[in-house]
Amino acid sequence: MxxxxxxxxxxxxxxxxxxxxxxxxxxxxxxxxxxxxxxxxxxxxxxxxxxxxxxxxxxxxxxxxxxxxxxxxxxxxxxxxxxxxxxxxIRQRQYRVQRIDGLPQRMVTPSARQLARIRSEGRKIASARATLSALPHFAGRFMWPVKGVVSGVYGSRRILNGKPRRPHLGVDIAVPAGTSVRAAAAGAVTLAEHDLYFTGGTVIIDHGLGISTVYSHLRELFVEAGDRVAQGDVVAAVGSTGRSTGPHLDWRINWFQERLDPVLVAGPMP
Ligand SMILES: [Zn+2]
Missing domain, CATH: 2.60.40 (Immunoglobulin-like)
Known part of the structure; x- marks a missing residue:
């Protein structure tokens, strides 16, 4: 006992x-x-x-x-x-190294003016992620927003055009432009932006108690900040906006400002 x-x-x-x-x-x-x-x-x-x-x-x-x-x-x-x-x-992981070449140079080393824009957008994103609501959906099952080939995994150390950059903290799923993006769980949209510098068309959904999901590089958005969504609702269409080399969905899960691994939350791609 x-x-x-x-x-x-x-x-x-x-x-x-x-x-x-x-x-x-x-x-x-x-x-x-x-x-x-x-x-x-x-x-x-x-x-x-x-x-x-x-x-x-x-x-x-x-x-x-x-x-x-x-x-x-x-x-x-x-x-x-x-x-x-x-x-x-807490088990410690070994992360992969991922090299991506052929990005426009301004995406790897932004100018001073671009940095100002990046900072202001970063504050908007951080504020969406700081949302603390009493929604209960953090505790349910999460589904993959699209199904396809996982082309980038959580945690990989990135070398962009030969320059070491911050690790990638989402999963990339390569799917054709226009593919429907579904809400991974029910929640409330806290950010819906058409053109952010790095992430392009971007949607953030709050699921309660600091858990949020982020959908990036979208071509089209079907929701606005403040909308309520059910799990599986189509919230956007896949694109290649922002810092991206081809159509794909970058999907992330946060606990406030900590980035979590979507594979550990939703399970392996079905
Ligand atoms: Zn990505």
Whole structure:
């Protein structure tokens, strides 16, 4: 019997709810992984000292970024004052190196004027990703927005026109221009922009508690910021806008500003 049961004396009560002081975690304990937890409603949860929002049904979510360290601590304080602490071991990954040549030089080394535009667009994106809503869709299954050949994976270190650049933190799916892009889960559109410097036509959907999905290089958008979408709704059409060498969908999943691996969340491409 776990020690915390004895501490709280819950097991001695004949009609104690079986869920009392429960803490369950679902997801991959690995860099890029997303973890959905469930505990008693009204509990307080801290991930490495950072307070997490807990949904009214007791579910919460957090994720491990691309460079997450080897361990993290999850602390739960239950409504009755009981506490539980769990040390999480996070598997470290080896990322691939990907070379892409033939990009227009201004896409690899932008000018000062382009940098100003990139910064201002970056703030818009960061603000969409900072959305904290009570939508419950973070906890459901995520589906792939398009089906096709995965041409770029999460985490690959990129060498663009011979110059080392930041790692790629989404998956690229090579599909013909015009292919329907479907919402990976239900949610609310927090950003719908037709022409961002790097990502071109871009849609961000909030799924609740900081989990959002991003769809980039779109040719056409069928939603606007503020729209509600159901899982599977067609939100856009694939294109090759922004920094792109051909029609494809770049798909990403975020937990606030951390980028997670869509393959770990949605499973392998069906
Ligand atoms: Zn990409």
């Amino acid at each position: 776990p020690r915390w049961w004895l501490t709280l004396g819950i097991a001695a009560l004949p009609f104690a709810a079986p869920q009392a002081d429960a803490l369950t975690l679902r997801g991959a304990l690995v860099q890029g992984g997303m973890i959905v937890g469930k505990t008693e409603p009204g509990s307080r949860v801290e991930f490495d000292g950072r307070a997490l929002a807990v949904h009214r049904d007791g579910r919460f979510v957090f994720g491990f970024g691309h460079d997450a360290g080897e361990s993290a601590i999850l602390d739960v304080t239950f409504a009755n004052g009981g506490r539980k602490s769990r040390k999480l071991s």
